[in-house]
Amino acid sequence: MGLMTAEEHKQSLRDDRVVYLRGERVEDVTTDPLLRICVDTAGIDYEMAHMPEYRDLAVVSHPETGEPISRYYYTPQNVDDLLKRHELMVTGTRFGMGVVPFTHDIGADAMNAVSIAANTMGKKEYLERAEGYRDYLQKKDLSVAVAMSDVKGDRVLHPSSSKQAHPDYYVRVVDRDDKGIVVRGAKAHITASAYFNEVFVAPCRVMAEEDADYAVAFAIPANTKGMKHICHPLKAEWGPLDFPVDLPVRAHTDCLVIFDDVLVPWDRVFLCGEWTHVMTLVYSFATLHRHTASSYRIAMTELLVGMAQAMAEYNGIEWVGHVRDKITDLVMYLDTLKSLSRASCLDYVMHGGIPIPNPAICNIAKYNFAANYHDCARAIQDIAGGLLITAPTYKDYQNPETRGDIEKYLGGKAGIPTEHRLRMMQLIRRWVGMELEVSALHAEGSLQAQRMMIYGESMAKIQEYKKRAEVLAGIRREGES
């Protein structure tokens, strides 16, 4: 009971859940060489709650019982609560070295969306279930994954359309009795379901009346009978060619989750046929979770800015005009994200009795991040240079036949060890080192090299155009030199 430790969380995952990875059944997610990285990443959220320097941020007292509970599972009341929660997510992601813990945040978003929908519907049973589920999460301190994206089939068609190849492209109720409902379908891109306690399931689009069977939301343990998690293999391990780093790797992975006639007890059913209320649930969750995203992306973007500046300094070009411009652009990108995320708390709105960050501004924050991310990656690739891709490996660096050459020739600015430069290249490569992008930028000469030639090669013509403008301004006559 009460706040879990990271170790307790790990133990709780040994529950015979059905997980596949690289085409094989995983016996124990906590010992699998890839998935245990994810389990450890999830664990940092539990660690923080027990660390004195984070406790005030991560833990609050239950308003009635006074028991310590995760701040995530506490219902916010005002601007300060929203800003504190925002700060917790940023801080947690910094602690996760740029990777969001995810353990409680998305589940809290879902839980709050369920409360808003229940308050809006006003039906007693839903209000009680929402309250019950919140109580359960507060007491057990469980990790919760959220399964929203249906596999959809033909995206243009409604879930119940007879033109769909089969009726199961969206999760739906196929049966119901005293105990609960039976659901079937599949959800894609579900982060962490394979190594979290609970899975919260909700629709991903608005529904029409004929889609009532698809208007279903619920929560169940991740090892419930009939559930299957097919994981996407993460590329998180440091390989033998990599410079070894004495820090844990942090990463999550996603699953395709199959619901093969899964029984959900009534007290975990939060929507079942009320198709007109799907929109409230979907929009509330989307807003809350985009605010979560706009918060955790801050800590990740801070690291990208840091990599750009480090690389600029190691390359000795931090004072060059276009490099400063790029760093300034990165800072604007980061601070605009921060400001939008924080302003959305300031200008919150009340939905179903709960203050939520301003929906328009949350969405703008997330949009701004997503629409400009590629420019951010490009700026860093541009600053790093082609060595981002072509740098020799750690094994070349270790080989006595080549090490001397590498040490000698791959030095950058005097005073920066060659190894530091190669290590920073390696870090950036893992984050933004898309080979074809780097080659598009740097093969056959950098963008700046081309700009320089375009300017130089065109100057004679530019002067000719200038003379014509001077004639037109009455400054010189045609042909006058």
Added chain:
Amino acid sequence: MGLMTAEEHKQSLRDDRVVYLRGERVEDVTTDPLLRICVDTAGIDYEMAHMPEYRDLAVVSHPETGEPISRYYYTPQNVDDLLKRHELMVTGTRFGMGVVPFTHDIGADAMNAVSIAANTMGKKEYLERAEGYRDYLQKKDLSVAVAMSDVKGDRVLHPSSSKQAHPDYYVRVVDRDDKGIVVRGAKAHITASAYFNEVFVAPCRVMAEEDADYAVAFAIPANTKGMKHICHPLKAEWGPLDFPVDLPVRAHTDCLVIFDDVLVPWDRVFLCGEWTHVMTLVYSFATLHRHTASSYRIAMTELLVGMAQAMAEYNGIEWVGHVRDKITDLVMYLDTLKSLSRASCLDYVMHGGIPIPNPAICNIAKYNFAANYHDCARAIQDIAGGLLITAPTYKDYQNPETRGDIEKYLGGKAGIPTEHRLRMMQLIRRWVGMELEVSALHAEGSLQAQRMMIYGESMAKIQEYKKRAEVLAGIRREGES
């Protein structure tokens, strides 16, 4: 007969046409203080044909009669013809100081589109009329305006839709007899119809079967009974506050053209009910005319590049990094337009037996120009500075009480006379001096001033992010300085 002179063209416009400007009937377009500017602008195309240095470009021999005819009215046969025509348009617009003569080019585009449509339809009467009209234009060397854009009413509705407020939002045939057809409707944004000889009229969108009455194309003299030209007042005159420039003002203006039951004789009817062929005519004209646009915009853009460079030099900032970047961007904008326009000739396609510039590439050329024009204006405004708007007038410059202060204080780079700087500002103001845009850029400090502060104010944080990246790369440990 044969090539007209500019004076002959002017005389030909005294034909009792019905023209309104500033709410009043214009008696004679060649003497009206505003419209005579347009008449003179149209005249330069005739002047060129008589100038030895342009004659080879502007005039060709009729392939059968050997008579000199305008190159515009000659049917192109190959890449060289297309490139020569392109060069003629660029040269003519340079001669027009950045304003396209327009006199023959758009009419030629229409004439060629008519030929293509006739060849595609293959009907004898249309082939003869197309041939006859071309012959007429070649012999008479007339100026031709083209009226495409219908006023449309509700744009979502078809021309014949009963939901339109009335059936005349698109030009249509309301009657027909032995002599010809009677048409009714209005066309908007029609450049030069008030001061050109002929008006060519064609649909501006594809049609459905029920729109057959709207599938009509024809050509008539601009003074035909029932036509009314309501002109948009041009702002072309130099005013008393302007530094006087000893060059003619060049400009065109547009009209709303009303067709109040106008009779069109059969030999000038090029489409009448053949709704399936509207698309051929519309697309051919659009392609040809966008190529024309992608050609004449070159000469106009050259002047913009010239203004930017002149202003940069007068302000003494032509070596500043971001200024060179902006000049380079302008050159890329210009040369991309040129290259697309020329490559479209190289990769021409045959339509209805006539080589036309590659339709996809023509459209890309025009799109590229139009979509990026505002960035071009912004760059020049940025280089010019706030004085673009706030510079004193010529009258202040003449007033002995203020002239000394202006001479003394508004000098820029040593060696550049203050008056030159003010004259170049005036020229640029007329071309791209939108007050709110300039104020958006320069009020409260320039873009660069803000970038500088953002960079400086953020450096402490940037260094903090850098340290975190170094920890992650295995270069330093947490807290290590």
Added chain:
Amino acid sequence: MGLMTAEEHKQSLRDDRVVYLRGERVEDVTTDPLLRICVDTAGIDYEMAHMPEYRDLAVVSHPETGEPISRYYYTPQNVDDLLKRHELMVTGTRFGMGVVPFTHDIGADAMNAVSIAANTMGKKEYLERAEGYRDYLQKKDLSVAVAMSDVKGDRVLHPSSSKQAHPDYYVRVVDRDDKGIVVRGAKAHITASAYFNEVFVAPCRVMAEEDADYAVAFAIPANTKGMKHICHPLKAEWGPLDFPVDLPVRAHTDCLVIFDDVLVPWDRVFLCGEWTHVMTLVYSFATLHRHTASSYRIAMTELLVGMAQAMAEYNGIEWVGHVRDKITDLVMYLDTLKSLSRASCLDYVMHGGIPIPNPAICNIAKYNFAANYHDCARAIQDIAGGLLITAPTYKDYQNPETRGDIEKYLGGKAGIPTEHRLRMMQLIRRWVGMELEVSALHAEGSLQAQRMMIYGESMAKIQEYKKRAEVLAGIRREGES
């Protein structure tokens, strides 16, 4: 004493100040047909303070005397004060129909910057003068213009460089005695100095030791002997061709201000030779005033969004995909500005004992507005269509010979009077109707028209590329159809 009325402010400007406009001396700025528009615009700030609905926002009690004073002249203490001031500027600009009153805000920015600089320097005389000036403004409720931008000469050179054509390109101290200092120079782009009570003068760049004479800041009445205001003629009047609107025109104008050996008494001198402190003063003012800008631009941008939506509805295209996209972009532009401006209050910093909005975020807010304004203008021009430029005038609309045609043919969506459409076009034309920009967009067909043709004309090739991709994916074999 105490809060002025608009009428009292107007009276206070009849003080024999030396003002030029259109090359002539203006006898009385309150009766000049152009400048009185500006005087009335300035007056709205005084009006607000007397209107019950705005009083709480516009007026605060003096913390010591309890007297009502303008909120602008009150020293902010915390986040709430910063947000209230922000709200006052937005509200005042809404009341000014998109034009900032300007009357107290920029002066307050200067006054606060002076306090910060005095606090940082810590010299008693400066502290007293700063306090004295604040007290004076609070009591007299005066309007204050700020003169920052020197005319600069060659911008690459320092103020004191011997390469400058003369030493007066930056305002400097040429003499000093018991009474005060004597200053000489000129300032450009000075909004409202011709019709405000006071002019605050400060340097516009950082200084080196040899520039000490240029390190001077002071405030004087706008009619001080030796000052000359050469105004830039505003184009604010509705002309005879315009649809008459029964609302006052709101506008400001700028001046070139000459300081011809002007005496400044010591108690109004805030900096005199302390070149190392110029940066504090300049940066503080720049930050504060960019926050002011990021606030008032909100109300202006709201109107632009409103125009876009109105025009989309009048044209009947508000549901078209690319139009909705453009409206959404405009909303993001507006709300990003708002959010940055508000977040800068939330994350304020203390400078010289005064809380000021976060400098990095203020600058990002202003940058974001300025760098993207042209895109905003382009979107509105695109939605409005070519009629934005080519629409007939009010006189054509009144002329019985053309009115019927205009009424009939220029209707848009059913139910919207033609006059409404023309009036909205007129409003937009005044704000963003740059002729060459609109023609770049709409002449020869809109951007969408070109996109449509590019897509259609390229489909055959696209399908060919698709087949090659399918071969590469192992889906089909080469040549297989």
Added chain:
Amino acid sequence: MGLMTAEEHKQSLRDDRVVYLRGERVEDVTTDPLLRICVDTAGIDYEMAHMPEYRDLAVVSHPETGEPISRYYYTPQNVDDLLKRHELMVTGTRFGMGVVPFTHDIGADAMNAVSIAANTMGKKEYLERAEGYRDYLQKKDLSVAVAMSDVKGDRVLHPSSSKQAHPDYYVRVVDRDDKGIVVRGAKAHITASAYFNEVFVAPCRVMAEEDADYAVAFAIPANTKGMKHICHPLKAEWGPLDFPVDLPVRAHTDCLVIFDDVLVPWDRVFLCGEWTHVMTLVYSFATLHRHTASSYRIAMTELLVGMAQAMAEYNGIEWVGHVRDKITDLVMYLDTLKSLSRASCLDYVMHGGIPIPNPAICNIAKYNFAANYHDCARAIQDIAGGLLITAPTYKDYQNPETRGDIEKYLGGKAGIPTEHRLRMMQLIRRWVGMELEVSALHAEGSLQAQRMMIYGESMAKIQEYKKRAEVLAGIRREGES
């Protein structure tokens, strides 16, 4: 002698060259499991010359001997030759399934640059050596890599600067005698040197007089004593998790090339101390090679357009507005590249007696490709959706416990096999599947999802702004509904 076959080329690489890969010495590049992919890729250029359908394009007759030689090694004379060469590169890259053969093209660019420099210098020995090298390449039909990019050290410093950590950051002459010169240094990012016959070496920047020892250009066999190639490990192999494709993998890789006091015989020295001529050589090569790049990138980009369209169709969204917009943007990106590349041939200039594609336009072509590549990647990622990253592997697809679910649930548009969709995802993932970019776009909902919410959530405010605009236009009064 004469044209080599791919097999002969392969044999010629068994020459004891010193190559490292993954930290180990490679005995035979033609049998190494990774490098043999590169060798085969290089071979396709030889294959083409022997295929009837390509022979006319790939092979020309020697102007004097009449012997068949590679078109690459022939000196172009006019527009047609430049366009044919352009076509050969596009065609070769299509044949290489999007990967440029590289075998002769970059070497030809270097050879032509050497001729231009020799012609400009006008020294007899250089003219003879240039001629001799061209003759050698024509006869032997060798593959040539080009080593330009020095490792540079501190990029702000000149090669000979005493502040550089050592004098060897740029390749330089350390000794010379009767036989030739001895060179030392390293070149980075050198494509294909490990598996081509010859390496051509030239400076990468302009030089000052004190850098004369660094002004050196030469060509040598890749197995010359003292040369070491440290390869960057390519990720070209299909792995066990990948759907198997029955096509050869095509790829190149890069090397860090070490010159450890390498002897170059005089007849292969093309520049040795003539520092004023470095610029001619560097600029000529840069221009020629950027034209090569602007040609081969066309075939690569065609495939990207094909992938986008295939994926759009498989997802059933090819008719959605924003998807069509993205496809149109991709086509414009591609056709602008094509047009610039072709127009640069049309507007060629003569350098040192050889026609070369227009330098400004070549550079614009390459810049345009490079600066916008990330937008192109983003568009494809956006169309593909999150499954691009999260799709199950081939092993999951083969596992009978999960195959049924995958087949059932990952179908898209009816009629498209699930396997086809997964294969296309796999292909796109290899080309543009940067995980963090895809997650930036798709995690927490797509860009479109956010735009939709921003628009919807803001509509009430938009209507309010609209009303204010209507008041300002004189259409309604304040407060009127």
